[in-house]
Structures are given as structure tokens and as C-alpha cells.
Amino acid sequence: MTLRQHLSALFTDLYEVTMAQAYWAQRMSGTAVFETFFRKLPRGRSYVMAAGLADVLDFLEGLRFDEADLHYLRGLGLFSDEFVQWLAGVRFTGDVWAVPEGTVVFPNEPIVQVIAPIVEAQLVETLVLNQIHCQSVLASKAARVVDAARGRVVVDFGARRAHGIDAALTVARTSYLAGATGTSNVLAAREYGIPAFGTMAHSFIQAFGTEIDAFEAFARLYPGTTLLVDTYDTLRGVDRVIELAKRLGQRFDVRAIRLDSGDLGALSKAARARLDTAGLHRVGIFASSGLDEYRVAALLDDGAPIDGFGVGTRLCVAEDAPALDMAYKLVEYAGVGRTKFSSDKVIYPGRKQVFRRIEDGTFAGDTIGEPGEGLADEQLLVPVMKDGRRITGYDAGLEAARAHARQQVDALPPQLHSLEDARWSYPIAVSAGVATELETLRHQQRLVAEEKR
């Protein structure tokens, strides 16, 4: 997506810019390490699927304040002319380490590490968080829906109720990343090179004199299409499809009917029976209307003969968990580990790596350690940007990320596939090295605090 590449550098919180001027005024040009992570899994999530990195890297590569941006900043009365002049030359020149998109992550594990002069690293906080948060929230929800659909088709129908244009494009991307078959959103399909799907709306049926005329017009125009049967009376709608099959004979080529209201379980069974009795075994059943992973799983558990699911609202806003407590925190500055101690929000200091043990192809536990600690073969964070440029060969594109995401979900311990709140927690440890560093800083801080008394 070029949206992020051409996004104004003013897409940031005001305090990032005021802090930047203060660092600049203090001649603080040391290297900072910021880590993006979340602290707690929300109810209804046993893991998070990381996403958003490609867009973050686009933004970092394109970061610059243009003349209009600088003009606006001058007008705020907060910034000196020299600083604004200096801002004009600011580019992102740092390094980034990150877990590849589609990787499954857990609380306190760094997802993205930004290593750069402190001003640059501070200025990009808002965008990094905005994209990693939103895309990870949406990918995590989609991964659950896809998992619940047990190999059946899942199509993103979220464009109309996603939170704005960017989110509508994103939910198409992250759903595909997480294993969905495609999206209804044409722009997203073009931008990301993913399949576009569509059926028909009630308005189409309503605009025609009769349901069967609407079906016939659509089916003649679109071989292999899907017909929406619930505008007036669902099972009578199914009968109209059967009538159409008789009318068109050999020319009848309809892939599926779509149910969009009512008791989808009972209706799908009744519809399947009528279609089968009419010999229309090859006409599938596609369902939509208020679906999420819980509804999909319940329908399939109940034996509903549904071949595909259109999932909209509850997917596109991640309705049960629309936010994570994701943060972007300074862990090192000028070579020294940094932390904060305010209640209940600990930051582990220093640059870190996540080591994952894998046993028999299944994730067995993670340790958050120091980069050198070699605690397991699998190290989640990899270098993706060096001196402000993407590392060649890192970004293999959405299809590769999708394959990686599937491998990740396949390697989850069985308990994490459960849709219920797992009593079992995936084992996550902090290495002795990291724990010691935190204690050392705590001790120093206590000494400083006592001196000040």
C-alpha cells in the first residue's frame, strides 16, 4: 500500500514533536531502542497474530515533513524556526527488528523493535502503534474465525462496518493473511492482489418485480454465481432457485445459495434437503448475518451443511476485543537499559529477543531474553530494516506471510485453539539476564529516590 508511504509525517501525537524539540534542544542524539508489545491478552484471545509490519516499513521509508507540514508546525507557536528547519531534513535512518507478519505472539513479547536516534524513534511511535495494533487486532480475530470454519471458505464482508477506509482495506488484508479466501472489497482486492468475492443484495431482488426474475437476470449474466434467497421467505426463495434450474435446464450454472437471516442452522438443513431432492447437489450453501468464530463453530458442531461463510461486522471491528493494551516503550537509551515502575505496568529494560521452544512441531514455551542468550533455536525477532532501508529479501509478500501464518496456527498447542477462555496459559518466561537487569535498575532507582529525600 502506498497510503502509508505518502502519509504526512504529521500523523503523530503532538507530544512526539514537542519531545523531539526538547531532545534536539538538549543535544540528545543517542540511539534509543523502543519495543512494541502488549501486556495482557483480552478475554476471548489465547494468542495474538502479529501484523502490520509491511505498512510500518513503508511509512518509515517515506518519513519526511513537507513544506505544508512545517508551515502548520510553525503556526502552533511551540517550535523554534531552527528546529522546524532541522525537522525538514529528518528521515528515518534507524534499524528495525520484528517478528514476521503472521507470527503468533504472547504478552510482553516485543513485536517490533525500533533502534534509531531518539528523535526519529520518538516521532514514529504513533504510526507504528496505530498500524501494528490495528492489524494485529484484526488478524487475530480473523485467525480465530478461519480456525473455527475448519477449512470451509471464509470471505471478509467487513468493508461497510470497518472503522473507516483504512480499516476496511486492512481487514481484507489481515483476513487473507490469517487464511480467509478473499474479500468483498474491490479496492482491497486490487491493492493487495487477493480474490474479490460477491453475491447479490436484497435491493437487487426488491428492485425486480419477482424474485425469480431477479435470479434469472443475475444467473444468466454471472455463471457460477451465488443467489440470495432470504428476501421474502427463505425456503420459498430456495424453491425459486429450483424452479430456475428447471427453467434454464443445461444452462443453469449457480454455485451456491446465500442465507442472510433467521436460524441459519435449521434453514441450511432444510435448504440442503430441498436442493438435494431436486438433484441440485452441486449447489452449495453460503451463510452470512452476524457471524463470528463462536457462531461458525456452533453451526458446524450442529451439522449445518454450510460450505462458506461471509463474515462482516464482528470480524471487521473485532467486536469482542477491538483493542489490545499495546505500547511502544523505551527500553534502552545511549546504551543504558531503561524502565518505569509505575503500578502494574512494568517494562523489562534492554533490547530483547524472544526464544521459542518447539517440541514435535508444537510451540512448547517462550522465553523473553537478551539477544545473545541462545535460549532456543527459534528466535522470533529478525532484522527487517537497516539504516532506514528494508533489508533485501526480508519482505516476501502477503502470500508468504499467509503461509507462515498458517504454519504458526498449525503449531499452536491444542488448548490455544479453544474458543473458550483457556484456563491453561502458554508458558512464557523471562530470562535470568532480563530479570537481573530489571532488579538492578529498580535498585538504582531506589537509591536515587532515597538520595533525593
Added chain:
Amino acid sequence: MTLRQHLSALFTDLYEVTMAQAYWAQRMSGTAVFETFFRKLPRGRSYVMAAGLADVLDFLEGLRFDEADLHYLRGLGLFSDEFVQWLAGVRFTGDVWAVPEGTVVFPNEPIVQVIAPIVEAQLVETLVLNQIHCQSVLASKAARVVDAARGRVVVDFGARRAHGIDAALTVARTSYLAGATGTSNVLAAREYGIPAFGTMAHSFIQAFGTEIDAFEAFARLYPGTTLLVDTYDTLRGVDRVIELAKRLGQRFDVRAIRLDSGDLGALSKAARARLDTAGLHRVGIFASSGLDEYRVAALLDDGAPIDGFGVGTRLCVAEDAPALDMAYKLVEYAGVGRTKFSSDKVIYPGRKQVFRRIEDGTFAGDTIGEPGEGLADEQLLVPVMKDGRRITGYDAGLEAARAHARQQVDALPPQLHSLEDARWSYPIAVSAGVATELETLRHQQRLVAEEKR
């Protein structure tokens, strides 16, 4: 915003385009009336504040398929060359009636009415719903937060956790519309001409050797600033501010301290006491961290001496109600009322108006009627676009919408200000004219269905 004006016309669901070709192929060029409304208030909402109209009108005025869009559509193998050629000339030439932004609306009340040749009205469904839904969801949440803050400052801090870039800009806009004082988002502040606010981050404190050095550097640079006191130990942080006041003497000019963790009620009281004892009565207290209308109201009920609130995550994703069941439904085509009967999702046929009774300055009840039925003086839907062009003088801008929004909230019945699920429902009726039209269509439909047996 120009984002919507330059948005590709491909920001639509695929079925809008396949239906458009079917209408075109059938020579169906009659005028359609589509209405946007929601069916049910979600838990935790007693009203919805309508928003998003300005962006919808921008999009409608700019609607066109460019060469890249047409090229992509040709490649899908669904559309004839003639149709794609014809699409190149499609513009939005219809009329729009709508409730002004900031208007309080209730279930089944049309928010936006699109009256246009059916192809045009169908193609814009996705964008109309995406914007009206997202902006109304976010404005409704913000209205509650502002109401709960009882006149205190509310600042949108949502940029980092809103669902993408568009939502981050939108939440700044809709929060301001609903009465917030400003936003932390610099780009949104510039785009919408609203005040930008900022404090400082923990990283700033952490990067300095000591907390007081960080405070001093920031306070010297930014007279009237806000200092974040909870990085290491909140009340010691307050003591550092007091120490700074002594150090700087007359030059000490700090507007507020900010609390961002822990028990905000207890900490604000203890901080207030320390500041007052030190004679710093004019230093206010600004609070953030996990706030929403419930927390804000509870803090104020408890007498917390907090002067302003930074509200982020729970506002920017409307965490407790991130979606409405908002629909865009055909109610009339070629002069004939249209409906559907599928279970539990009734559509009232025909073009409608919302009549609102006002008694002693308070909303007393609404009736959804036919446009001609003069059921009350106050008619919510007004013409905003004619033949594809904004009606001059309609759009008075964000400040006027904000004043309108405030009047609307002030005129709510007292029960609707309650944050708890109201047992009392605002009275909404359907006029005899609309009810009769629905019954007539139901009867006709039964006749058609019986004929077909």
C-alpha cells in the same frame, strides 16, 4: 477532508458492481431511494449521534472510475467492455436528504436518504455505510464521555489505537463534534482545524538521568505545559514538580500534572493536597489511562479533583459498542415502495421523514412518517445535495455541527443521559401512512407467493 474526494470508486463491495451491470443490462434506470438507518441500540447506548455526512458528500461529488479502476474491472472477467466503457462516464447525479451531523437519532430513523438512478445509488452503498457507521459509532461514544466529564476538558488520545489512519483522524473529528476540547493527533488537528494538545511520554522521562532534569528541560521549553509524574513513583513525581517550582521560582509556569496509571481517584486527591500545601493551587490535574465515560463519572462522583481527561483506547474503538447494525436499504424503486420480509429484519417501505415533538425544550418523541405528513414541527431530514451537488449553505462546517450537537444533547430527556442501560425507552412511533404501506406490500407479496404455488 480530501481523502474521500480522491478515494477510488473501487472502494465498494464487488456485488455493487455486478448488480450495477445487471441493472444496466436490464435497462433499469429508474430512481431508487435507499435509506441508511440502524435497527437496534447496542447495550450501553441510549441514543446515537449521527456523523459522517460531510465525508459522504465529498465522496459523492468526486465519484468516478479512473482508467486504473476500469483496467482492474476488465481483468476480473465479469464485466463486458460496453459496461466498463459506460462506467467510465458514471457520476453521482442524485439527491441526498440527511439529518445534520450531530443530530441525535434512534432505531429505524433514516439518517441518510440517497435518491438517484439505481446504479449510482447502489454503487455508493459501501462508502456511505462505512463513513456514516464509523463516524456515528465514534461520535456517540464521545458524546457520552463528554457528558460524563461535566464540563471538564476531554482530549482525544486515540490516534495510536484507533483502527487505522482514517479512524484515527475520524475519532479526532467526531470527538470534537461531540464536544471534546481537542486532540493529540497533529494531522487531524490540521485537517479539521481543531486544537492540538500534548503532554509528554514516559520515554522522555526515562531518557533523562533524573525525573526532575526531564521536567525542567520540558517546562523551560514549553510554558504552560503538563508534566507526567507517574514514571517511577507518582507522589514522588509530584514532589519533583514542587521541587522544580522552588528551583524555578517566578519562572515556574506549569499548567498541570498528568497521572497515567494506578488509582487515579486516590492519587489525584493526594497529589492535589501536596500541590495545595506547596501553594501550587493553579497547577491542575490531568488524568489518563483506561478511561471511558463510566470511569470518568465514577471518578467525579468520588470527588476526584481532576480538571481534564485524556481518553484514548476505549473512546477510539468505542470499546463497549464498536458497531451498530446499520443498513442501507432500498425502500422505493421507480416510484413503488419496496420492502423485505425475512425474519426479524423489517424494512419500512417508501421514502420517509422523521418528525420530532419537542416539549419545553426537551425531545418528547419521534414519529417515522411519510414526507408529507406534518406530524410535528421539527423534521429531522433536510435536503443536502441536489443533482449531485451540495446544496449551497447547507454545510456550515464543523463548528456549527458541534454547536448543533451540544443543543441536541442538552435537549435529551434526562433518562437518556444515564450511563446505565435505561429501562425507559424514548418513544418512537411509525405513522399510520407508513404502517399501511407495509401492510399493503405484505398482502401483495402473499398474493404473489400464493399464485406461485
